[in-house]
Amino acid sequence: MQRTFLSNLALVLVLNLLVKPFYILGIDAGVQQAVGSASYGTYAALLSLSFLLNIVLDLGITNYNTRNVARHTHLMDKYLRGIVGVRVLLVLLYALLTVGGGLLLGYSGAELGMLGWLVLNQALAATLLYLRSNIAGAQRFRQDSLLSVLDRVLLIGLVGWLLWGRASGSPFRIEWFVWAQTAAYGFSVLVAVVLVMRLGGRVLPRWRPALSLLMVRQSLPYALLILLMTFYYRTDTLMLERMLPDGALQAGIYAQGFRFFEALNMFGFLFAGLLLPLFSRMLGGREDVSALVSLAFRLVMAGALAVAVAGTVHASALMELVYHEHTERSAPVLAILLWCFVAVSSTYIFGTLLTARGDLRRLNLMAGAGAVLNIGLNLYCIPRWQVEGAAWASLITQVATALVQLGLAAALVERSKLLGALGRAALYAGGLFLLLHLCNRLLPSTGAGFGLYAAAALAWVFGSGLVQVKDLRAMPLPGTR
Numbered sequence: 001m002q003r004t005f006l007s008n009l010a011l012v013l014v015l016n017l018l019v020k021p022f023y024i025l026g027i028d029a030g031v032q033q034a035v036g037s038a039s040y041g042t043y044a045a046l047l048s049l050s051f052l053l054n055i056v057l058d059l060g061i062t063n064y065n066t067r068n069v070a071r072h073t074h075l076m077d078k079y080l081r082g083i084v085g086v087r088v089l090l091v092l093l094y095a096l097l098t099v100g101g102g103l104l105l106g107y108s109g110a111e112l113g114m115l116g117w118l119v120l121n122q123a124l125a126a127t128l129l130y131l132r133s134n135i136a137g138a139q140r141f142r143q144d145s146l147l148s149v150l151d152r153v154l155l156i157g158l159v160g161w162l163l164w165g166r167a168s169g170s171p172f173r174i175e176w177f178v179w180a181q182t183a184a185y186g187f188s189v190l191v192a193v194v195l196v197m198r199l200g201g202r203v204l205p206r207w208r209p210a211l212s213l214l215m216v217r218q219s220l221p222y223a224l225l226i227l228l229m230t231f232y233y234r235t236d237t238l239m240l241e242r243m244l245p246d247g248a249l250q251a252g253i254y255a256q257g258f259r260f261f262e263a264l265n266m267f268g269f270l271f272a273g274l275l276l277p278l279f280s281r282m283l284g285g286r287e288d289v290s291a292l293v294s295l296a297f298r299l300v301m302a303g304a305l306a307v308a309v310a311g312t313v314h315a316s317a318l319m320e321l322v323y324h325e326h327t328e329r330s331a332p333v334l335a336i337l338l339w340c341f342v343a344v345s346s347t348y349i350f351g352t353l354l355t356a357r358g359d360l361r362r363l364n365l366m367a368g369a370g371a372v373l374n375i376g377l378n379l380y381c382i383p384r385w386q387v388e389g390a391a392w393a394s395l396i397t398q399v400a401t402a403l404v405q406l407g408l409a410a411a412l413v414e415r416s417k418l419l420g421a422l423g424r425a426a427l428y429a430g431g432l433f434l435l436l437h438l439c440n441r442l443l444p445s446t447g448a449g450f451g452l453y454a455a456a457a458l459a460w461v462f463g464s465g466l467v468q469v470k471d472l473r474a475m476p477l478p479g480t481r
Contacts, residue, residue, distance in 0.1 A: 019149040019156070024263040027159045029256075029322050034163060034172040037252030037326060043174050044255045045241035045248070046111065049102060050118040051234045056094040057126040059223040061087070062133045087130070091123045098122075105242060117178045124185035125151075131192035136277050138199055147192055148270070154184035221360035228367035232374035232397045236390040239378045244386065253326045254387040256319065257333030264307060264341045268348040271300055275349065279356035289353065290414035294421045297349045298466050301425045304345040306457040308338040309432040310450060313440070329387060336391035343398040350402075350409035362408055370401040428464040432457060 032040040061083055095116075102115045128151070136144045158180040163172060240254055241247040275296055282289050311318060315335040319327040354363055374397040381389030410418060435456045443449040461467050 019152050020266050021263050023152045023156055024259055024266075025322055027156055027163070029259060030163050031159065031172070031174070031177045032252065032255065033324065035174045037256075038248045039174055039252075040255060041237075041241060041248040041250070041252030042111065043114065043178075044237050045251050046102070046107070046115050046118055048234045048236075048238040049105070050098055050115065050122050051230055052238070053094060053098050053101065053227075054122050054126065054230060055223050055227040056097060057087075057090050057123055058130065058226070059090060059220060061222075062126075062130045083130070087127070094123065095119045114175065114178060117175075117182060121178065121181045121185055124182065124189055128185060128189050128192055131189065131196050134196050134199065135192070136273060140195075140199070143195055144273070147188065147195070148273070150191060151181075151184040151188040154187060155180055158183060221364060222355070224364050225355070225360060225367050228364065228371045231371040232367075232394075232401070235375060236378060236394055239375075239382055240387065240390055243382050250386055253329045254333055254390055256323055256326065256330035257337055257387070257391065260311070260318070260334050261337040261341055264304075264338075265344060267303065268300060268341070268345040271296055271345075272348040272352045275352045276356055279353050283357055288414070289412065290417045293349060293353060293409070293413050294417040297346065297421050298424065300345045300349060301342075301421075301428070302461045302467050304342045305425065305429045306432060306454075306461075308342050309429065309436055310453055310457075311335065311338040313436055314450065333387050333391045336388070336395050340391075340395050340398045343395070343402040346402045347398075347405050350405040353409050353412060354405065357412065359408065363405075366401055366404045366408070370397050373397050373400065424464055424466040428461065428466040431460050431464055435460060 035043075098119050099112065099115060102112055107115060128147070132144050132147050135147065159177060162176050162180065237251050237254055237258065241251040244250050275292075278292065279289055282292070312335045315331040315338075316327065319331045319334060323330070351363065374393055377393035377396060378390055381393050383389075385392070436453050439449045439453040439456060443452055462469070
């Protein structure tokens with residue numbers, strides 16, 4: 001299974017490294033530069049609101065579907081027929097609840113119009129993820145990898161032309177960005193439908209109450225988990241925008257730092273997307289997952305810790321590379337959120353393992369406590385420290401929930417492998433701070449010093465034993481000895 005994981009991880013990382021960082025730090029940041037931080041802050045708050053009830057679109061069906069298709073691929077057509085019909089009703093319910101939430105929060109006019117388009121975009125994005133879950137569950141990882149970047153490739157082309165390619169001198173509008181997302185998601189969904197029909201046959205929406213009710217009931221624990229985790233991932237921007245007198249501007253400043261976190265976070269998400277079907281199949285076959293858990297954790301920490309250490313020291317320089325205003329306020333936010341990324345990266349390994357095992361009760365208790373903790377911290381910290389307060393609330397929450405998931409997953413992993421991976425990660429992190437200090441002393445220039453640090457970190461990842469050459473060699477597939 002390690003060979004399957006490594007080969008497909010390499011493909012998905014290459015594709016996403018080529019596309020998504022440019023989209024987030026080029027296109028998305030370019031949109032903020034074009035429309036201003038206050039206008040973008042309103043969009044970011046509405047986007048966060050559309051995310052909060054996003055789970056109503058899915059009710060955990062996607063994770064449930066990935067886990068079950070991975071174990072019973074021959075039943076894919078049955079799952080498709082049972083789920084397609086109920087998802088239409090979920091879209092309508094989600095739209096009603098989200099727009100109603102916007103009205104309760106005081107949004108009106110153009111803001112509600114934009115929220116309506118964001119609701120449509122979320123519905124298309126959720127449909128795409130569900131269709132991809134069938135492809136990933138069937139172990140067609142290369143097709144899933146291509147689909148994972150298709151919408152972003154289209155957005156780069158569309159929004160890039162609107163930002164820099166138009167002959168007209170009319171100013172860029174934030175609505176154009178939202179409409180371009182609609183077009184990109186819509187086309188990607190059509191491509192995914194074709195691929196799924198090739199795997200599962202022609203599927204017509206059918207209302208099958210008994211099967212649909214059974215699937216929804218079994219997927220509800222997944223839905224609750226995602227809902228609770230979304231609250232402590234996405235409330236920061238919305239609370240900043242609603243709680244402060246200059247909330248739109250503060251949300252825009254926070255978005256500058258959060259954008260780097262989001263760009264990095266997608267790589268952890270890619271690990272989870274690959275690991276969930278692999279863990280599900282291995283646990284279903286009663287195979288030992290210790291080696292794969294250890295390998296995945298050490299690989300994700302190799303990148304996460306290297307980036308967090310460098311980004312903390314050079315946060316101001318990184319912000320000034322992308323933005324021209326408010327960098328002195330957003331740089332501390334970035335430095336804090338980079339350590340959130342380290343904590344979240346670990347949850348993509350251990351949380352995914354617990355999800356594959358079906359340990360939803362304890363995960364939901366953890367996520368519920370995390371949501372309450374995050375909202376309480378934001379209520380206390382935001383009025384006192386604005387954007388930095390929101391970042392600290394996020395860091396405390398993410399570290400706490402990561403530690404809980406690590407403790408829960410420890411029972412499923414061989415202790416020596418887990419302790420060895422944690423010990424090597426700690427040694428690696430300590431060495432990185434020393435290497436960065438030495439590199440900055442030798443080459444004070446940020447660009448040259450960072451290049452030397454990157455080379456030294458790559459050597460140290462092997463020198464510390466965090467990643468070993470044997471980890472990267474082909475290993476037996478599951479079922480072979």
